[in-house]
Structures are given as structure tokens and as C-alpha cells.
Amino acid sequence: MRHRNVKNKALLGGIMLLAAAGIAGCGSSGGGKGGQVIVYNWGEYIDPDTIEMFEEETGIEVVYDEFETNEIMYPKVESGAASYDVVCPSDYMISKMIANDMLAELNFDNIPNAKKNIGAQYYEQSKGFDPENQYAIPYCWGTVGILYNKTMVDEPITSWAQLWDEKYADNILMQDSVRDAFMVAEKLNGFSMNTTDPQELETAKNSLIEQKPLVQAYVIDQVRDKMIGNEAAIGVIYSGEAIYTQRENPDLEYVIPEEGTNVWIDSWVILKDAPNKENAEKFIDFMCRGDIAVKNFEYITYSTPNDAARELIEDEDIRNSEIAFPDLSKFNNLETFVYLGEDGDALYNELWKEVKSN
């Protein structure tokens, strides 16, 4: 009996071995003639076809790697564990990397498409974290706003203050991340979302605590499914998600609140000790080409800062969408996150803990 059992387990192991060997055989890797470029980007943040097109056109092999949050990307890049060339972090993380001298100054002569195609207003907005526009080339951007279900509210939503309205008790979804949650409370109180003033932060914290009983849930990506499924009336959401949710549920409406909001920008940067700087420049330049950027826009559906790409969008509704391409000059108090230093981060985390445990 026992021996029989053992034999069966061995059989099981054998089958797994065969399966492993069979599947592993499929993977192949080839070196490019033009060397390689090692790219570290967000997951699902590029149309895989564009990578293949780049490899075919230039003969440069792309080693492509993905991360899931800025915070998990940073220690990997900082430690030098895998020597990356091109990375695509968000605004505040870029200012942190600049502060820690991890980025290479860009030579825009080698990246002509970046100057030609990326709209001036995005470089202007980038100055919040890259004051001289020396390090970062915008790749994707968006706003944070309120998504609401027209059938579940009886007035137009225009303001963050409505997230404090008791009418919507248990129907409100807030973002479950420190900076995003505090941004809402800071804008509500008229502060900068990059403030480190303890008094202002105390006020913002109290607002969040006051709001807490009304909140149905603090969520990250569940906000999409919950809003599509009519599980909540209003939620804080990233504009890139808003278009997708609207496509799934036409009752949903996205609005940038009148008190201002966060304009986030994910940008290409080249690392200071990148082993393949020239190829990195070629890669970024390729991604800034209008026909490539539009492919990526259609795949990712987050707003592209690439004006040439926007011209190429076939769907007129999307090209002129107020959600995807709001005119930034029409809004007040738009800001972009910057790195607050270790003390600032610690203070925010401390206060956020108080909110969550209250």
C-alpha cells in the first residue's frame, strides 16, 4: 500500500517534469545586432507590438521588465541589482531619483521626437518635479477626479466637498493610498497637495477622519468594478480608468472638481549608470513617434502627452474627450506630486495611520 502510493507520487513528479521541460522549450532568446536596451516599465503599460517594431527597425534587442508600484521599482533600481537603462516612474518618484542623483541628463538632440511631438503644457506641468526639464520625457498622464453614477445622485457633482455630504453615506469610494487620500482633503481645505506644514496636515487629517463614517470602502483598483457594478454612487478615480468604466457603464460621469486636483505624469528617464545610453535615447525617441505613441495610447487608454499621436486618433469622441484631454489652462490649482523628503513621507504615513485606525 505504501509503496504503491510512493510510486504514484513519483509518477506525479514525472508528469510535472515533462510538463516543465516541454513548456520551457518554447522560450527562446536572441541577441540583437545593435546591442540591447533594458527597459523597466509599469505592467501592461506598452503595446507589445511597438517593442517588436522597434527591434525590427533598429536591430536593438529590448530586454523588457515590469514593475507594479513606484515603491517596489525604487529599491531594485537603487541597488543596481539589474542594470536598467530606461525607466518610467511617476512624478514624485522622479523628483526623489533626481534628489538622489540617479538620473542622467537627457540630450534632446538625440531625441528629436520628444521636442517635436510632446506638448509644451506637459513639459510645463513637469517642472513641478523636474524644474529644468532636464531628466524626464512625459509618456502618460492624467488627472484624479470624481466618478459618479448619474442615476444615483440628484445634483451635478462638481466639488470635493460633496464627498463629505451625508446624503451619500456608504456610497462613497476613496483611494486607499496616503498621498491620494490626503490630496482630496488638502484640496478641500484649500491647501497645496505637497504641503508639509504640520498644522495644515492636521486639518486635512481631521477632515479625513470626519469623512470616514460616510466612506463605503477605501479601494485601489476595485473602484473600477464597483462603479461599473453600481455598488457606489461616487468614487475618487484616475482619469485613465474613467474612460474604460464609462464604456462599460454609460451612467458614469467623470468630473475634475473645482477646487483643483492632481495632474500625474509618468515619464521616461534614463539612469545615470545606464549601460546602453545611446540605445536608451533611440528607444525613447521611437516611443515619442506619433504613430507609435497612438498605438500605445489605444492599448493603455491613459492620456498621451503626444500631440502628434492625438492627431492620429481615429475616434473623434476620444480625440476630443474632455476626460482624456482636458484643457489644463481651464482649471485652477492643478498640481503634480513632488517628493517630500523622508521626514515629509514619515509625517504623512503617521497621519494616514491615525486616519485608518481611528
Add this chain to the structure above:
Amino acid sequence: MKNTAKKIYIALIFLFLYAPIATLMVLSFNASKTRAKWGGFTFKWYTRLIQNDDILKALGNTLLIALLSSVIATVIGTVACIAMNHMKKRTRTVMMGITNIPMLNADIVTGISLMLLFISFGFRFGFGTILLSHITFNIPYVILSVMPRMKQLNPSIYEAALDLGASPVSAFRRVVFPDLLPGILSGFLMAFTMSLDDFIITHFTKGAGVDTLSTKIYTEVRKGIKPEMYALSTIIFLAVLVLLLVNAAPNKQDARADKKQAARF
């Protein structure tokens, strides 16, 4: 009355265990990408899965790493057990303690310290570093399951084999090893599962362009997990289920045969 309560209890356990998996399986046939809406029945995620080289490559890496690391860890772990068995009691206890610590360590600590170690020795991060770290964290599990088996062995049997003229190697191979085998196999299977499961250590020790399933799935979190992953999980679940059923079927016959035999005596 007592029986119904028992049945309800078991049903509840199965419900809690399998409701999430069932949800996932149902969603893998959902034509709409969101869980909130049923868009009709479809096989499209399965066809897309087969066409998705990245996912298949990640699956291949996962299985290969799990297999290699658990085989190597099983060999090293078993040899270590033999050595520890011949130590003095105190050294053995100390050694057991040392091998147990990595299991208690949080994965993230193991991951980061391995990463730092590899950096300081100038390793190139990639498949090799993942494999090395998986072997490392697998060894304690093998030792943990082989050691108790080892202690149950009667040392006199091995000595008797030597007395009867067996060389130490063949005495081990033909006398000790068969008795250890169940422990070794369960250690191997445990190591295999631990390796399949692991995300955080893999994340910190992997290089650019190498992914296992868990790291691949995790990168999709921001943009929403793709239904292809539901399809893949469904296939894996069914494959394991079939293997288990195939595995269990002959045992039933065995059990019956055993009973018959028992009845005869």
C-alpha cells in the same frame, strides 16, 4: 442530527475553500473584462492565452524553476539530514535550529538579503539568481520533512546490512533509502509548492526580462488583472485535480485488496 451537522460543516469548509476558485473559473468564461458585468459565454481568453508568449514563457520559467530547485534542494537537504543524524545530540539540535530560522524569517527579509548578497558578489541577475534563491529557501523544508523519518529509522538495520556484507553505499541505497523515501518525496513536493508560490523573493532576485507567473501577474495589478490569467489558473487547477484523481483511483483498489487480504487472515 449529528450527521447533518457534520455534513453542513464539511460543506461550509468546501465552500470557503473553493468559492474563490469557482468565481475565478466562472470569470474566465466571461466575455466582459470586468467582474461586475456578465458579457456572455466565451472561450476567447483561452485562445488569447495560448497566443500570449509572455504568459507561457512565465509559466515555463515557473515550472522549470520549481522543478530544478526542488530536486536540487531535496538532494542537498537529504544529504544534510544524513550528516546531522550522525552528529552529537547537541550539535544536531543547534544545526536544526539554524536550518529552521530561514523558514521563520519574513520572505521580504530573505529576498532583500539574497539580493544584497548577489550584488556584493557581482552576480548577473536573471534565471540563475532566482534558481539559487529558490534552492536556498527550499532546503529547510526538505530537512524538516526528512529529519523525523530519519529519527524513526532503527540504526541496527543499517548495521545489520553492513554485517551481512553490504558496502555502506549499497546498504544506504537498498536499506535506508527506501525507508526514507516517503519523507523525501513529501519534502520534494513541499519544496515544489513553495517555489511555485513564491512572489516576493523572486521579485527581489530576478533580473530584467525574466518573469515567473507570480511576478507577471503582480505587474498587472495597476491596470487590472487580465482575464487570460483567470483562464490559466482554471487550467492549472483542473490539471492538478485530474492528476489527483488519477493518483487516487488505484489506491481505492489497493484499499479493497488490502481489506480482502485482511479478511482472509
